[in-house]
Amino acid sequence: MPDPVVDAESPGSEQALDELLSRPTPALIEFIRSVSSPLLILGAGGKMGPSLAWLAHRAAEAAGHRLEVIATSRFAQSEKRAWFEERGIGTAVCEVFDAGSLARLPDAADILCLVGLKFGTAANPAVTWATNTLTPVRVCERFPRARIVALSTGNVYPLSEVRRGGSVETDALTPLGEYANAAVGRERMFEFCAARLGTRVALLRLFYAVELRYGVLVDVARRVHSGEPIDLANGAFNCIWQGDANERILRALGLATSPPSVWNLCRPEVLSVRTVATQFGERFGRAPRFRGAESATALLGNAAKLGAVLGEPPVSVARMMDWIADWIRRGGRDLGRPTHFEERNGVY
Template identity: 40%
Template sequence: MSANLPARFDSIEAVEDFMTAPSAELVADLAATPGDILVLGVGGKMGPTLARMAKRAAPTKRVMGVARFSEPGVKEALEKAGVEPISADLLDRTALEELPKAANVVFMAGRKFGATGDVPLTWAMNVQVPAMVAEVFKESRIVAFSTGCVYPFVPVDSGGATEEVQPVPPSGDYANSCVGRERMFEYFSARHGTPGRLFRLNYAIDMRYGVLHDVGRKVRDGEPIDLSMGHVNVIWQGDANSVALRCLARATTPTSPINVTGLEMIEIRWLAAEFGRLLGRTPILTGKEAPTGWLNDARRMEKEFGAPSVPLSKMIEWTTDWLERDMATLNKPTHYEVRDGKY
């Protein structure tokens, strides 16, 4: 598999060009899925590349991205890629109702970091907005981004939570409001017969952010690595985006969950040692691994869509190379090590 993957990336543009290249399977799935595509919350970490991938996979479809576009350059970059940017505040019901009623909706809006700083806003973004979207777009297919944090902690040797595990997060407004988000889409899907999927994602990565970047950077810079959350799952962002778009062709009525992540249960201690070996550094480790963690079983994803195209070993190599050259970072730590749900 690795033989067809780049050895390295010379620029952000090269990363994003590779990341947004659609697979033949995605092209076929979108061709079989009638209607245009509306991405709600397109301005986040994953939204721009998902929208660009959709346009490259289905160039004859209208692909639209909705956000407030507070970050400079995002709107212009989408336009250049053929994606139609639409400025709107998703908390504004009137603005929502004025959006184009696309047949296919990818819901990516939400609030995680800063959640404890403004708890009411967190609940409004993660519960009220989904309820309004589910009503306004009841005639559409809706793939709604969620998180593995809706699950309880599971034993690290369990293979991860399956979709049959009931969402009962251990603590925190963020995780609990994410359960609320899912419940709103479930309720209105059952009420109106809206097809959809609940996209329970665990740690999409590229070289600029994610668990691999966080651990690798700390190894490079000699910073301590907390082992409390001792095991994680990760998946290449391009693979995650591809699965999200392909879920439009496999929407169910009522909506149903799917875990989206890599197939490995990654030990942070091992990961730090790998980066240490590649970077020529000795990792500084603190704390002790908990016997449980937020881990997802991705076998349903593998059965429906196949295994991810980018293996863990290649992601580690790419991240090491990126860090060694001190390339750009988004400066957005994942806080994967947090166990109390306070972000």
């Protein structure tokens, strides 16, 4: 029987892409029955939150489970708020630096926390530290009895030997650069609050979510397509289809514990930048241009621990690459938010 996501047609529009990214799996439809209403998604206005909120809403509808999903963000652009509301998702303005705005949110027993800041750190490190480390305190103090899935990042690890196959959850968190250290701070503050308040937390260290408008595979593909040279120094990476990442973020509510549980989140394979670029070159009928050579180390994670509990993410790398190549050939939109996957010094 064809799988509704893996065997889907290549999305030809942003509407079709958003619909694909938010198509629930049977495992999620089953799990969503255990999620309490309202489900609060904090920091839902960024790249992942919209499709995550719609996925939760659609899974609940498919399960016949009454679940109000509330997406919060600062909502500087009103169109973003309308996007949620048109799909039956509630919205609320929340600025984490303003304790009053958290106090005004409804009580909730299940929370997904996507709030974070990465880019712009070099110019204004203080706001990165404040965003990443105050958020856990404000959120846990407001919702001490909740189950919280908090997004962290693979950047909490230092670069590791490529041949090792990726950092594991018990490795030391000794990365380079202020963003990565503020991300370690985000985890440590969740850990501290969970110990002090008994809040249940699952920390997900995500490595590169990918859809068609942004992501590490898109960055490589667009460079191949435009003939721009591709830097090989950071020559290996992990990634995951954003729909698969979002499905796991929701199901990780069942993994929230005090002290927090910690999970790497990505597909199982370590990908080579050179190989992926060459394969995009075959799809576009043009050879990629490279600069430099691969180092022995890269930012890599091993997600076997989460895979053993929730199963492996279904959307393959080849499938993502086909969809991305089609999207670029059709002139599909790019968010203009490059991942800077080539960065090795932690400066963002």
